[in-house]
Every structure is written in C-alpha cells, then in structure tokens.
Amino acid sequence: MSPDGEHAPDHDVADAALTADDQILVEFILQKFDELLGVLRQLDDEQANATLPADGSNSVVQLVTHCCGMMRRWSSTVNLGMEVPRDRRAEFQAVMPAAEALELAARTRELFLKDVTQTDFDAAPVHVPPGRDHFWTASCRGVLFHVLEEIAQHLGQAEITRDCLGGH
Template identity: 45%
Template sequence: MIDTETYLRFCDEALLGMRDLVLDLGDDLANTRPDIPGANSPFAILTHCLGVVARWASTVNLGQIVPRDREAEFLAVGAVTDLAADVDRMRTSLRGWVARTNPQAPPVNPTTGRQDWYAATQGGVLFHVYEELSQHRGHMEVTRDLLLAQARGES
C-alpha cells in the first residue's frame, strides 16, 4: 500500500531540489557539461527526469501517452526559468497521475520487451519513478560540484 501524500512529498523534495539546483547555477553553468567523457549538464539531467516521470507515471501506468524523445533529453539546453516552470507543471501532473493509480493493478501500457520486476504493478512503477528521481538528484549534485570546481579552476 502506498501512502500517496508521503510518496508525493518524497518526489517533490527530489524535483524541487533539482529545480533549485539549476536555478542556483544559472543558465550558463546549468547548461554546461563537466569535463568528463559522457557527462551530462544539470539542465539535461533534469530534462531527462521530467521525461522519466511522464513516461512511467502516465504512459506506462495509466496508458495516457505523453510524447517523449529520450535521446533529445540528454541534449537539452535552455533557460533555467523555463525548466523550473516545467518542473512545477510536472509536479502537478504527477499528483494527478498518482491519484488515478491503482498500486496493486498491472500497468495499463506495460514496458515492451523488458522484464523489469518493478513494472509488474503500478505501485512498483511509482517506486521506480522515485528511484530515478533520487538517483539523478545525486548525479546533479555531483555534476554541480564538478562544474563549480571547474569554474574556480580546480579541475
């Protein structure tokens, strides 16, 4: 059984933390990739997280298709104020999707070609959403630290 309000509070903490991180960095640093092969910018990581939330909480769980271009998420650049507004809209959307979720039911639009154990129920899918948010929040924090060190000439 999922305590909806607690679950949403955890997701909000992650999303708000990532939103505030890009706002604090500003447009230039938030759109910069650290000098590490394969690294992503904080802007791209947060854009990816918004795609993750929509895909799993809506498209997979409820069958409400939210268009997504996963590869483009990692190339995303833009104004952090626009991304912050996207985060706030996603928080509202997530609240609605979670309210319509039946934690014990199977997803309406299950992942194809994958045998993810967590995707057996809508509740498992929601835990996966939070897992991704928390992992990527950590990635963003490390990325921020690297970018700030680079900006200070410490890299």
C-alpha cells in the same frame, strides 16, 4: 517548497484518496524532484547548461528535462495507458535558460500529481514497455518506486555536476 527551501508536504497529495504509505511514496518523489530543482536554482544559465569533461556527462538542465520526461512516461503512459509523447534522446541534448527548465518542471509536477491521484497503486501498469519486465513492473506502485529511484540517481548526478562547476 517551503519559504526556507525545504520540501513542504503537497496538499494535492494529502487530499488525494491515497493510503498513508502511498502518500509517503509520492511525497518522497516530489521531495527529491524539488531537491533536483533546488540544484538548478543555484546555477546561472551557463552553469545550468554546462557538462563536465567526461564522456556521458549531462548538464543539470538535461537532467531536469530527462526527469520531467521520465516522470510522465512512467506515471501516465505506463501506469495509466495515456500516451505522453517523449523524445528521450532530445532530453539529453536540451539547452535552455534555467527559468524555462523550471517552468517545464512546474508543469510536469502538476501533471504528475494529476496522474498519481488517478492511479490504482495496486493494479498492474497498463502499458509496460517491451523488455521492461522487471520485478518493479508488477504494480503501479512498483513503477512509482522506479521513478523515485531514477530521480534520486539524477539528483546525485546533478549535485556532483553543480559542485564541480563551482555552483554551490
């Protein structure tokens, strides 16, 4: 992030041997992830862990934790075949200080970047989970578009949660 809170292009992505289009995709993923973290930064610990009074509501901490697990699953386990342990159910039950969630996100971002710089975007993913034979699993690039889709969805969910909690 730049000092004014805007997403700044990531030097690791710019330095990677990616095509211009693939750099744009990765930058969009990182931009939406940074925006999600920006929502978290606007909340105190109580707000960050609060859920709305609706079935299936998630706290912003849970959404950030889930996005961290999701990003690594798809970038590492699926695209590269390097198993990253994950407990999806625990992601949606996470409770922690916002600062701890931000530390998790910083580590995830670093490892995600390492994964994508090792990825052949045109190749088929190494380990597509059973039942996930969607059109976007035809290439590693398609899998990363799915990561963008998921982060954008959860960013919107986090923004609504923040607004309803009065954290804006």
